[in-house]
Amino acid sequence: MKIQLRYFASIREAIGSGSETLETAAATLAALRDELIARGGAHAEALARGRAVRVSLNQTMADESAVLTEGAEVAFFPPVTGG
Amino acid sequence: MNARVSIQTEDFDLSAEVARLRADEKGVGAVCTFVGTVRDRNDGQSVSTMELEHYPGMTEKAIEQMIDEAFTRFDIFGARVIHRVGLLQPLDQIVLVAVTSAHRGESFQACEFLMDYLKTPAPFWKKEQTPEGARWVDARVSDDAALAKWGIVSSNA
Numbered sequence A: 001m002k003i004q005l006r007y008f009a010s011i012r013e014a015i016g017s018g019s020e021t022l023e024t025a026a027a028t029l030a031a032l033r034d035e036l037i038a039r040g041g042a043h044a045e046a047l048a049r050g051r052a053v054r055v056s057l058n059q060t061m062a063d064e065s066a067v068l069t070e071g072a073e074v075a076f077f078p079p080v081t082g083g
Numbered sequence B: 001m002n003a004r005v006s007i008q009t010e011d012f013d014l015s016a017e018v019a020r021l022r023a024d025e026k027g028v029g030a031v032c033t034f035v036g037t038v039r040d041r042n043d044g045q046s047v048s049t050m051e052l053e054h055y056p057g058m059t060e061k062a063i064e065q066m067i068d069e070a071f072t073r074f075d076i077f078g079a080r081v082i083h084r085v086g087l088l089q090p091l092d093q094i095v096l097v098a099v100t101s102a103h104r105g106e107s108f109q110a111c112e113f114l115m116d117y118l119k120t121p122a123p124f125w126k127k128e129q130t131p132e133g134a135r136w137v138d139a140r141v142s143d144d145a146a147l148a149k150w151g152i153v154s155s156n157a
Helices: A009-015 A029-037 A041-046 B014-022 B058-073 B104-118 B141-148
Strands: A002-007 A019-023 A054-057 A060-062 A073-077 B005-008 B030-037 B049-054 B076-084 B086-088 B093-101 B124-130 B133-136
Touching: A002 A009, A009 A041, A009 A073, A009 B124, A029 A041, A029 A054, A029 A073, A054 A060, A060 B058, B005 B058, B014 B030, B014 B076, B014 B093, B030 B104, B049 B076, B058 B076, B058 B104, B076 B104, B093 B104, B104 B141
Parallel strands: A002 A073, B005 B076
Antiparallel strands: A002 A019, A054 A073, B030 B093, B049 B086, B049 B124, B076 B093, B124 B133
């Protein structure tokens, strides 16, 4: 399936890009994160397990157990610091 | 109906926003506002500028949901949230929360609730420029704790 990926703040800077379109077979957000980590390089470092990474699915904060669907918009970012 | 949420680079005028929120609402007896501003110090370092990044679309959606939640919890007439993004400097206004109600208690509470809520599920990130270079601001566990007092579990930080 085809999905839209977004990166923000320190994760966007580390990866060097704010968005990409991805063809993936990942069933869940956790599997998607693992797939991106497996690319190595900046992705592996920015999204490494044990780092504080938050994720949203279709613009709503999500748990990594959430299921991916065709056309989904997924974003990875550090803990938020607004207000 | 006036917009409840604005994400903007421009500054805002507190008096104008309050006037708009109160307009023709004869039942309003209390207006409570909070304005957040940029400090020149944070975590022991001086801050020369602050850059605010956000997730367009999700930010507005998240804040609209917070306001809906405020309306279900408190007996309020209106609510308005403005959050600035982009490059800001010490003394600049960053955020406005304004709430109206018949009596003061409800608007005081709703204003604090919205501000506590804004600190965690809304996708904003602050980057500070300090003498030692730029740094992303760390999320605070105390902000999760502030939300917990309203019975909302947050594990942002």
